[in-house]
């Protein structure tokens with residue numbers, strides 16, 4: 304029997320969403336410990352498993368690793384069926400670039416600028432919204448990222464064909480969080496980008512990610 308695979312990280316995190324979606328796409332068994340990255344969670348045991356103090360991290364038997372990108376690469380290596388990266392070297396490099404772009408700039412705009420300020424801080428952490436951060440995200444960040452994405456996203460299917468892969472999941476995960484802040488991409492201004500994200504969010508794994516978030520919001524509201 305193979306070792307149990309445990310994911311630690313609250314599914315609301317776009318980085319946790321990447322790992323959960325890859326596990327589900329691959330049909331792999333796992334358990335989830337929905338630990339938050341709040342300061343009180345960062346026990347010595349947590350810090351030993353994730354030295355940067357971040358979620359997600361995984362434990363697979365006695366193997367432990369943090370970082371969504373590292374985790375997804377590990378999952379692909381141990382379970383190559385239902386691949387989440389393209390094989391061809393240039394396409395693979397392109398896929399890693401989109402994952403990186405989602406994890407950095409898109410996260411900054413959609414998650415740091417919109418979700419954190421308009422949902423996480425006021426509704427969950429009872430902190431004030433920084434309106435200047437929101438303004439900069441909407442007036443500067445969103446036009447910048449959507450104008451870039453409009454040029455590079457496909458008009459049909461997903462980034463690397465008909466199957467959703469990690470690059471699509473990474474982009475889509477950040478957008479799910481922005482939607483929690485009632486943000487929608489302007490389909491008249493960026494039609495290819497808006498339609499692409501609609502296709503990504505309609506897939507089973509991304510529907511599941513949205514269901515995870517809905518369950519969490521319901522729990523917070525209770």
Ligand SMILES: N[C@@H](CCC(=O)N[C@@H](CS)C(=O)NCC(=O)O)C(=O)O
Nearest residue numbers: 316318340356357358359370371372
């Ligand atoms: N590069 C990391 C980033 C993970 C990350 O930043 N996670 C956030 C939650 S969305 C976190 O744990 N933040 C807590 C902190 O920075 O203290 C990954 O891909 O897993």
